[in-house]
Amino acid sequence: MDTIFTISFSVGLPKTSSTVCFNCHKKIQRSEIRVSKKKYDRQLYFHLPCYTPEHNLFILVSNLTIDLDENSGLIFENWLNSWNSHFLPPDPNISIAWNKTKSFEVPKCKRLRLLINVFEFLTYQDICCNLASVSKEFYEISWNNYLWGALFQRDFNKLCEGNECRKLYIDTFFNCCTRCGISSNKYIRCTLLKRIICKNCFESKSCELLDKNTIKRVYGINTKYLNLKYHIGNNGNRRLCYKFLVEAAVKERRGMIKNKVVQLLSDKYGSNHDMTKIVSSIDTNDMDQIRKTYYKITYHPKISNEIPYESYKMIYSAIRNGGLNFARLSKIYDLIKKDFP
Amino acid sequence: MSEITLVSKEGTKIQISSQFSNLSGFIHNILQDYQQNEDISLASVSFINLQMILEYAVHHNFQVPQPPRCPITSPNIADNVSDPWDAEFVNRLNEDQIIDLVTATNFLDMKSLMDLCLAKIACMFKYKDIETLRKEYGITEEFTAEIEEKLKSDFPWAMEAESND
Known part of the structure; x- marks a missing residue:
């Protein structure tokens, strides 16, 4: 093609x-x-x-x-x-047909690379189900070997060599487990991910299904911040999601809030201020101490024992809960004033 | 060396910290044999784009920020970037300005800002159906019924996966 x-x-x-x-x-x-x-x-x-x-x-x-x-x-x-002089020399890695274009006003050589780079930010569903049918140009790009090579590397974390990246992507997509990446005969087709999960992974703890209330209780984070898709449970009331997806989303949200807080503290007090340094050292991967059941949660011991500052507790709590609003921020600044007179 | 002078396409000079080389591969390479008070000519970058690029660099304190989420998960760019300022920055640009900026950042080898702009364009495509996209981008060429059928048969696996929702 x-x-x-x-x-x-x-x-x-x-x-x-x-x-x-x-x-x-x-x-x-x-x-x-x-x-x-x-x-x-x-x-x-x-x-x-x-x-x-x-x-x-x-x-x-x-x-x-x-x-x-x-x-x-x-x-x-x-x-x-x-x-x-009007055109860029062709990239030897890119081979594609040049069709008539009617949207972005960009010279065609640049346009091709631009679109391939844009498509790299989309999922295979976006590319194959929607964009491929929009125009002949998008259709050609949806078959581009360079694009599929990039998608393969992004989604499966492996390099794809040769001219059949698209085929390799589909084969891997269908036959390999989402979690461990190993091909297996015993698998479960997961409708939430639209991928397969091998039985070993499916029976592991990371594939447990958590509902919205449990997520809030365990991670202390409002589910609206997490951008997750949910299964509808058997009784129709519960929205369920896999634990590993929840954990990835929680980690990302907390990381984002931490960076934001560090940035704000650096702007206000400078990057050498004690509180800025303490907050920078918070490990967002280790903020939940889970006991035997999800219903009994304790805060991380650092909050109560190691660092006695009230302001730190509040910041830690804001990062853990994934929410930071103006009122909370004002309170944090007041507490820092008290803790570091 | 603390400051360098960049010259835009129109000939306007702008002084900026040499830390800008953290963000731009092009400037980083130039600074290897840079002599003080030498102007760096950016023949493919207009003054407006250069101002925007510098605004972005100054906001991020000349450090490479966290890249946007890839693949993007929402048509709203704010959900895909870690710093809300990035979303505001790119949202105030129209399509042509974004593409100009992509070209300029490509010239300057500024991956972070280029990715932000590309993610913004990808957001314009996300979760939009075929007809909406055709309408928005003024695409009038249409496939014949036979080609439409062929398109569907090309990606049955993707269609099947989608229908499992």
Whole structure:
């Protein structure tokens, strides 16, 4: 499917003056540079100034057949440089057809790379189910080997070499477990992830299903901050999600709030202030002490024992709960004033 | 060396901390053989884009910020970036300005800002159906019925996965 449009033609000095320019319909003299190009089964001839390549692409000299003397060679070189100055040289890793475009006003070479880079931020569902059917250009990109190689590396954390990245992506997608990445005969098709999970992983603790209330109780974080998708439970009332997904989302949210707090403290008190240093050292991966059941949660011992500052407790709590509003921030600043007079 | 002088496409000079090289591979390479008081000409970066790039760099204190989420999970850019300022910054730009900025950041080899702009464009595509996208981007070319059928048969696995929702 991958196709690449290249510009190829022959350029030389005619041996007779009997050929006629296809564009201006005038005879091409012996001293004039002649471009000859085969279109379908016809041979077309042009004066060099009359010729416009059919695609807006960088012209590679390796694709041309050149038979010119020194003077006409220089004239042709100027023409070629002038044409090529408008375009980027092609990337050898990218092969794609160049179609007519009607949206973004970008030169086509740049546009292709731009779109491939944009598609790398999307999921395979977005690309295959929606974007591929939008236009011919998007459809071509949805088959691009470079794009699938990048998606493969992103989703499966492995390098993909060769020209069949798309096939490899699909094979891996269907046959390998989402959690351990190993292909297995015993698996469960997970509708929430739209992927398979092998039985070993499915029976592990990380694949437990947690409902919204449990998430709030265990992690102390409001589920609206987590951007999670949920299963609908058997009785229809409970919204369930896998523990490993919840933990990843919680970790990300807490990391984000921590960075924000550190930034605010650095702006207000400087990065050498004690509180800024203490907050920077908080490990957001280790904020939940879970006992035998999810119903009995204790705060991290650091809060009560190691660092006695009230302001620290409040900041720690804000990071753990994944929420930081203006009122809370004002309180934190007041408490820091008290703790560090 | 604390300050460098950047010259935009229009010839306007801007002075900036040399820490800018943390964010830009292009400037980082240039500073390897930089002589003081030498101007760095950015032939592909307009003054407006350069101002925006510097605003971004100054906000992030010339340090590489956390990259946007990849793949993005929501059509709202604010949900995909860790710093809300980034979302505000990129939301105030229109489509053409974003693309100009992508081109400029590509020239300067500024991956962090380029990724932010690309993520913003990806957000414009996220969760939108075919017709909406065609309408928004003025795409009038249409597939014939046969090609539509072929499209569906090309990605049956993706369609199947989607229908499991």
